[in-house]
Amino acid sequence: MKKTFIYSALLFCGVLTAQTSVKGIVFEDLNQNGKKEKKEKGIANVAVTNGREVVLTDKKGNYELPLQSDAIIAVIKPSGYKIQVNKDNLPQFFYNHKPAGSPKGKFEGVAPTGKLPESVDFGLLSQKETNDFTALIFGDPQPYTLEEVDFFARGIVAEVEGIKNIPFGLSMGDLVGNDLSLFNPYIQAIKKIGIPWYNLLGNHDLNFDAKEDKLADETYEAHFGPANYAFNYGKVHFIVLDDVLYPDPRDHDGYWGGFTEEQMQFIANDLKTVPKENLIVLAFHIPISEPDGKDDSFRDEDRQKLFELLKDFPNTLSLSAHTHMQRQDFFEKKDGWLQETPHHHYNIGTTSGDWYSGKLDEKGIPISVMRDGTPKGYAFIHFNGNKYTVDYKVAGKPEDYQMKVFAPKVVAKAKRTKSGVFANFFMGSKKDKVVYRVDQGEWKEMEYVEVQDPSYVELVYEWELSEVLMPGKRSSDPEKSTHVWRGNIPSDLAIGEHAIEIKATDMFGKTHTANTTYRIDKVK
Structure with a gap:
């Protein structure tokens, strides 16, 4: 007994x-x-x-x-x-x-x-991994309807379907737009790319009827697994995080960008297993940057805690989406970064662009240019050991389409003009150099300006100026872009057509070019 x-x-x-x-x-x-x-x-x-x-x-x-x-x-x-x-x-x-x-x-x-x-x-199964590889990154697919899933499938996925020599892809949140029954149609679209595909949670992927943050990702977990995880490839360590606090802990209304104490513990414990010389890539939906002084989209103390955890890792990159604009941000010591070399935060342009708005292309798909003038598209991040470079690929355009140029079609001979040539360099930042020349003359620096991209303004107000109803839906109002440069238009040249050449050098030392023309004519 x-x-x-x-x-x-x-x-x-x-x-x-x-x-x-x-x-x-x-x-x-x-x-x-x-x-x-x-x-x-x-x-x-x-x-x-x-x-x-x-x-x-x-x-x-x-x-x-x-x-x-x-x-x-x-x-x-x-x-x-x-x-x-x-x-x-x-x-x-x-x-x-x-x-x-x-x-x-x-x-x-x-x-x-x-x-x-x-x-x-x-x-696990052993595989040969080189330290030189490329990842495919999608910002905000965010379809609200099955029709928009189809736009995503035909306008984005079809372009990279069957892609070779890319070991994996990642979608940066807002996989769908509030209707979580669209997770499965999204999955069926993305699987056609034919490569392993990782995902992360966005603010439009939540269970909005949840009363506490830890229960807001239940449907996401059922389809994709944990909202916080990590993996290694080559000399790169990826940390994928849910940075959407829902309900907002301040007033329990809406959401706020930030991390929980459990997430901070996970990051700290995870980093203990990673060699200090490896590149740390963090991916989350809401940007940690707040370029507008009135912006309070991310909890400041969480960003600082993250920087504390990264202080002994000299090679870092963070990625976000969410804003439906593209931006390069650099955190320095004055911003709370704890190293001499600034931290690069890349806020990626989206595959849904401006929420599937704008005129329809020849396939009946919205052109969906974003409010800062960045066309919809996706990013390729090329890794070489613990270093990286980034290419932004505009959907439906050649790989070398990296700038949108706006210039007057005609100016008056020898008359002073306030018209200018504008270059929207999609991957650009204030740190980059953009130059131009007319008729193969002397190269001159263009002025960095934070203005609305006039080419996008033209697109938007075409809806107001049209006397017939246009198919599609009007795009969102323009916002100031962080990657526009301006040059003066000379009017004292010969009557006739003149060629403008623009050259931009990005943060990785790569050079990109664009061309346009304008005409000088006599006032009659």
């Missing part, structure tokens, strides 16, 4: 242990069936996380982590290995532990996962 009692007590303790911790093994999945076979060896020194703590596997590939009743266990992909993807090309690097499932809400969350398995295992 006594032995039976002791056995029962031990069994009871075992159940408690199983409920408060999770164990498993990270192994080389040679036959790619997702199950650990006897001949398949464990992999040592692989990071695994519960969303807060991060541990490394032992020499046999074993790990153990604390466990709560609602948690996602995820492996942090090491360099030299690949994560298996499902039929929709979504990386399967996590185990969703929700024994009772998500709370009931407008949109379905995670179904009950039941009892925790005795071992939560992660199978």
